[in-house]
Amino acid sequence: MKTQANQLPQLLKKGLAPVYLISGDEPLLVQECCDQIRQAARDAGFQDRLTFHADNQLDWGTVADEFNAMSLFAERRRIEIHLPNGKVGKGKDVLEQYLEAPTDDIILLLISSRLDAAETKRKWYKSLQNKGVHVPVWPVDADKFQGWLKQRATRQGLHLTQGALAMLAERLEGNLLAASQEMDRLQLLTNGETIDEETVEKAVLDSSRFNGFELATELLAGRAPHAAKMIGVLQQEGENPLGMLTVLTRDLNLTLELKSAASQGENASAFLKKRGVFQPQRARVIEQAARRLTPPQLHHALEMCARIDRAAKGFGDLPPWHHLRDLSAFLARPN
Template structure:
């Protein structure tokens, strides 16, 4: 069956399904849905967790062996499999066998980017629809972002004036993960008082000398030394790089779209405005990056972003900040 994120908690209270699929391109909402499932599974006694990343290096025979193995001391387990491409690929046969007769001592959590449309027509997905739960996570539309932000603030006991809400919404540019982090900061700084524009300005100044948005600007501008300083500060302050990664990925893909295919002869200013880039400062940064960066640089940068994502989720030996430093060097070439 399918359910939306808002109905997931109610569904979990009725009992656990053997398999869950959470898919979408909003890291915050995907993460929160997964956390709800993990919490419900732990409460039901599924304490042990195994994680797999379904990239080209994954041996699906290893995954199949885990499903067949008796868990140590008969403990219940959670097996999580990340699908970075939205496709199950070589794992289809394994999942078909699992879904045909789901193990009673295992809860499976598949975590995917937006699910590839072709996958929804395959046997494994149809089996999942009958035996498990699919939670598709859709982006929050730009025009609905202020309302989402206000609702989120209300849940945290924060009261924002109309001006403060507008200022915060413009600054966050629809980035849900960054919005969550900003509201957490405001909650600590304001202690229940009403938040107006002055409070927002002061909170921004007090919270950090640098922020993820400034880092994205410096990376795209090819200013590697300054980008490196910002990376160091954000790393020391314990920032989550996934928030800025969402913005950076979006901008790199916009640049790739402009530099390749039928759009490569388009006027940059008109192109970015058509794609919803209305802030003059951001448009200027993107236009300058479009003139300077080559398609091969942009493709390599997108791959490095994938490594940052994997590292932030614990699937790389090095830290995500290491790959962000590599990214700053890559984007500074030909500067």
């Protein structure tokens, strides 16, 4: 079956399905859905967890062995498989076979970016619909983002003036992960006091402090020396790069779309406004990147972003900051 993210908590209270698929391009909402399932599974006795990442190096035979392995001492396990590009690929046969008769001692959690349309026509997905639950996670519309922020603040016990709420919404530009981080920061700094525009200005918009939004702009603009300095500061401060990565990936995709639109004679400024880009600085950087970078370069940059995402989630031997420095050098490279 398919359900919405806000219906998942109630569904979990009714009992666990053998398999869940959480798909979407909003890291925060995907993570929160996954955490709800993990907690429900732990409460039901599924304590052990195995994690696989479906990249080109994954041996799906190992996954099949885990599906077929008898649990010693009746241990219950959670098996998580990350699908970074929304495709199962070589693993479709393994999933199809398992989903024909899921076992009682395994909860399977598939975590995907926005699901590839072709995958929804495959046998494994149809079996999942019959045996499990698919939760597609959709972005929050721009006109609903301020309302989402208000709900989030209320849930965390934060009291924001309308002006403070509007300032946050403008600054965060729909980035949910960054919004969550800023809410956590405000909660620590304000200690239950009402948050006005001055408080937001001091806590969130301190221009002396580097932040992920500025880094995304510097990377796309190809300003490697300044970006390298910012990466070092953010790394030392223990920032999570995933929020910044969401912004950068969004703007790289926008740059690709702009190149295509411009080749068909569409006005760059009109195109960006239509896509919700109203800040002059951001629009200027995207326009310049569209002129400076080729489609192959932009596609490769997106692949490097996927590598950073993987490293930030604990996969691979190198930290995400290492890959970020490589990306910075790549985007600064002349044609």
